Amino acid sequence: MSHSPLSETTALSVNLNKVATLRNTRHLGIPSIIRAAELCLKAGAQGITVHPRPDERHIRGQDVFELGRLLKDWPDREFNIEGNPFHNLMELAIAVKEAGLPLHQLTFVPDSEGQFTSDHGWLFPADASRLGAVVAKARGTGARVSLFMDPDAGAMPAAKAVGADRVELYTEPFAASWGSSEQAAQLARYRAAADAAHAVGLGVNAGHDLNRDNLTGFLREVPGVNEVSIGHALIADALELGYAAAVVDYLRCIQRVRQP
Numbered sequence: 166m167s168h169s170p171l172s173e174t175t176a177l178s179v180n181l182n183k184v185a186t187l188r189n190t191r192h193l194g195i196p197s198i199i200r201a202a203e204l205c206l207k208a209g210a211q212g213i214t215v216h217p218r219p220d221e222r223h224i225r226g227q228d229v230f231e232l233g234r235l236l237k238d239w240p241d242r243e244f245n246i247e248g249n250p251f252h253n254l255m256e257l258a259i260a261v262k263e264a265g266l267p268l269h270q271l272t273f274v275p276d277s278e279g280q281f282t283s284d285h286g287w288l289f290p291a292d293a294s295r296l297g298a299v300v301a302k303a304r305g306t307g308a309r310v311s312l313f314m315d316p317d318a319g320a321m322p323a324a325k326a327v328g329a330d331r332v333e334l335y336t337e338p339f340a341a342s343w344g345s346s347e348q349a350a351q352l353a354r355y356r357a358a359a360d361a362a363h364a365v366g367l368g369v370n371a372g373h374d375l376n377r378d379n380l381t382g383f384l385r386e387v388p389g390v391n392e393v394s395i396g397h398a399l400i401a402d403a404l405e406l407g408y409a410a411a412v413v414d415y416l417r418c419i420q421r422v423r424q425p
């Protein structure tokens with residue numbers, strides 16, 4: 166299936182971490198990450214995102230390779246791997262490329278090992294010198310490099326200077342403000358950050374706690390977002406939207422007992 170170029174529309178990359186969280190509570194392989202990815206791609210998602218954390222609490226190294234093999238059959242979709250380049254990310258990225266698998270984007274996230282979830286972006290100038298070398302190494306894999314960033318307009322030139330192609334604006338503070346008196350002020354911060362990123366030639370992604378309530382409002386107020394990566398809320402919605410069909414099917418299985 167073809168999709169509009171990123172310059173024309175915001176791409177949706179589905180983050181499958183939470184499918185793996187559920188899968189990892191048994192040794193049965195369900196729900197399947199690959200099946201979830203296929204269903205998302207068939208439904209029109211323009212990409213798949215995973216964040217293989219060092220503790221493998223959800224996405225495991227093997228999932229990354231299996232997803233890469235799947236995405237080979239979907240050449241117009243994107244594979245985005247998130248993580249800390251000073252932990253496990255670069256090793257995985259290089260192995261994926263060496264295996265001849267697609268890898269379109271590496272999103273660098275400054276999480277500590279074992280962190281509950283991502284909760285801040287890179288800090289400039291503090292992180293600048295160590296990021297420069299690893300951004301260059303990552304671009305050597307052919308992948309685009311995106312830096313997870315707080316919505317700080319003043320930091321965008323420094324993100325560009327270390328060689329990033331894009332920034333991913335960390336949207337949890339916006340999401341937390343949604344519907345409150347802080348919403349307009351938060352949106353103004355994100356708009357200013359996106360404008361500053363564009364002004365220095367960076368592409369703009371966004372993610373964290375985006376959902377069906379806040380997504381349209383965000384994209385209306387923050388123009389030119391190339392991609393949103395959405396996991397937690399989308400997977401939760403997928404469960405709820407699917408409950409009725411699942412129950413009906415299980416009832417059918419029970420009723421089949423009475424059929425010859």
Ligand SMILES: CC(=O)[C@@H](O)[C@H](O)COP(=O)(O)O
Binds near residue numbers: 215282373374
């Ligand atoms: C980088 C980012 O924004 C995160 O949303 C992250 O991918 C979520 O990770 P968890 O699914 O482990 O909370």
Ligand SMILES: NCC(=O)COP(=O)(O)O
Binds near residue numbers: 397
């Ligand atoms: N980069 C953000 C992401 O992939 C998903 O974040 P969330 O929707 O799980 O909060």
